[in-house]
Amino acid sequence: MMNSKKWIVMFIITVLILPLLLAACNFTLNPFGVFGQDFLTWHSFSETLNPRVAKTEYLEEHHNEYDSYIIGCSSTSSYPVETLNKYLDADFYNLIMYGADMWDVEKTVEYINENYEVKNLVLNVYIDNGIHYNEGEDSLNDKLHYKVSGKSGAAFYIKYLFASVNYSFDKLSALRNDTELSKPFDVFDEKTGAYDKRARDIENIGDMGTYLESYPVFADYPPAAPDMGKISECMESVKVIKEICEKSGINLYVACAPVYAEYLQHFDSRQVKEFYTALAEVTPFYDFTYSSVSCEPRYFYDATHFRNAVGDMAAAYMFGDKSVYMPEDFGTYVTRENVSEHVKVYDNISIERQDDIYTDSVPVLMYHHIDENADSNSVVTPDNFESQIKALRDNGYTAVTLDDIYDYVYSGTDLPDKPVLITFDDGYASNYDIAFPILQKYGMKAVIFAVGSSVGKDTYKDTGIVIKPHFTYEQAKEMMDSSVISVQTHTYDMHQAQDYEDDEARTGAIMLTGESEQEFMAAMERDLTQAMNEMQSETGYEITALAYPNGEYSDLSQHVCRSMGIKATFTIEPRTNVLIKGLPQCLFGMGRYNVDDITGKELIAMIG
DSSP: OOHHHHHHHHHHHHHHHHHHHHHHHHHHHHSSSOOOOOTTTTTHHHHOHHHHHHHHHHHHHGGGOSSSEEEEEGGGGGHHHHHHHHHHTOOOEEOOTTTOOOHHHHHHHHHHHHSSOOSSEEEEOOOGTTTTTOOOSSTTOOOOOHHHHHHHHHHHHHHHTTTTTTTHHHHHHHHHHSSSOOOTTOOTTTSSBBOOOOTGGOOOOOHHHHHHHHHHGSSSOOOOOOOOHHHHHHHHHHHHHHHHHHHHHOEEEEEOOOOOHHTTTTHHHHHHHHHHHHHHHHHHEEOOOOSSGGGGGGBBSSSOOHHHHHHHHHHHHTTTTTTTTOOTTOOEEETTTHHHGGGGGGSSSOOOOOOHEEEEEOOEEOOEEEEOOOOSSTTTOOHHEEEEEEEHHTTTOOOHHHHHHHHIIIIIIOSSEEEEEEEEEEEEHHIIIIIHHHHHTOOOOEEEEEEGTTTTOOOSSSSSOOOOOOOOOHHHHHHHTTTTTEEEEEEOOOOGGGGGOOOOOSSSSSOOOOOHHHHHHHHHHHHHHHHHHHHHHOOOOOOEEOOOOGGGGHHHHHHHHHHHTTTTTOOOOOOOEEETTTOGGGTTBOOOOOOOOOOHHHHHHHHH
16 A cells, blocks of 8 residues: 555645646647647637737747738627728728727727737727726636736636636637537637628618527617716727827727617717717718617627628718718718717607618529420420510519619619519520520510530430520520520539439538538539639620529538628528518529429419
């Protein structure tokens, strides 16, 4: 048996070794990213744990890539740096920090001004900045870097060296479960510093009922009792930031972010007016806090965060871009001279939505082949097709184009009464031979989603297997030149038939068995590139929309489409689409009603 003396020695050695092992683990795995670049550098993970610290470390290595910054609490992320870069010919980095108060912002502005080149600074002043100020940094997740705070470097590193080992273990687990699109453990885009909203930017958000199911906070908004007791402290920090910019020749732009109306309604209007009046005494600013945007939940995705598209609206207002849609009451440039009049808007905060201002419903019809032998639910006889088109016209429907719906969403151009979008899948010759002249006859328009590998073919690729004939590029150009039909893509070769393929067929825009995300993305990018290049080369027209073969798609395929400039994607889900001005997300994953060999009267009943 071990005697007591040896036991004590072993105990002491263990007590000494365990902290060293903990420190070695945290130093090696570096979950907060504070120990420099290493073999497990993962900026997005570290920034998700603590953006204040990890972004400072990131900029130590990358600050030469940026000359401008936008800074503030987490709503700051919704001002896209790409948009700011465009307007100011700059290279922005987003210094959003969780719940940042103006003390955090002041210290960070001091640091970047002293250490980096700063040409432009956009300061996001959020209404909550009047509630919180210098509340401390006890947690590892809200601590400022010692280089920013001016506090002890030794104490800073010791705290992270001896942090819970769970942070390091979580990093290892996250590495195993990482995916292309963001997960809760890596919510930042390390290149821009903003939240990675690629998934949010392609989610279909049209129908209000469905939206409230997905975002229940808006269905039963929680009560709050905010007290704006830190207004004077906040404004002192804004004053310091303005003086730094003036002294260093930095262009300062101050903006107050949009706030969801039901949250704003909980504030004392006297304090709100005091907040903005005090801010105007320090600096002119752009106020987006309250407008009709504030009353529409779909412009937000939680209590205090708005969508990037709304950030685009704000930037467009600030820099005078009239081509971007925004409600007429969105944005005010506030100065000492007009602030007393401006703040009157906060006396009566309404939460009533005005859907008729910025939403419209558009049913989309899905056809395929037209033939006298309507032997399946994807074939319509010529007579019934003509009766359907005539019924649409006679019942007051106007066939809109893709450009019409783009103009509605991007520019706010209203649609006609009772709009309908007519589409065809696959690109059959019957679309040219039969549908085209009937559409011309009744003054209607349509979109055809053609399979690139089948254009002009009557056999399946190189197999010699007979298939229904497909129209040629020459015929496609004729239809597009007429402005009656737009030809878009049904992918180039992702609509394969398993019976005709030697290997697993790709029957839609989803991953094959055993295929990695990177392999799928590369395959889809190649496919779309081929479809786009061939269409441009053969017809001179661009592809801007895609219908998913068999309705098979995923968030990843939606992301690839968006990244390649596709503005709208279509599914086979039978539902009417709600379009929202200013929100391009509503154009992704649009539903369509399959039209089979029914009468015109039955068609009107289906979409009415």
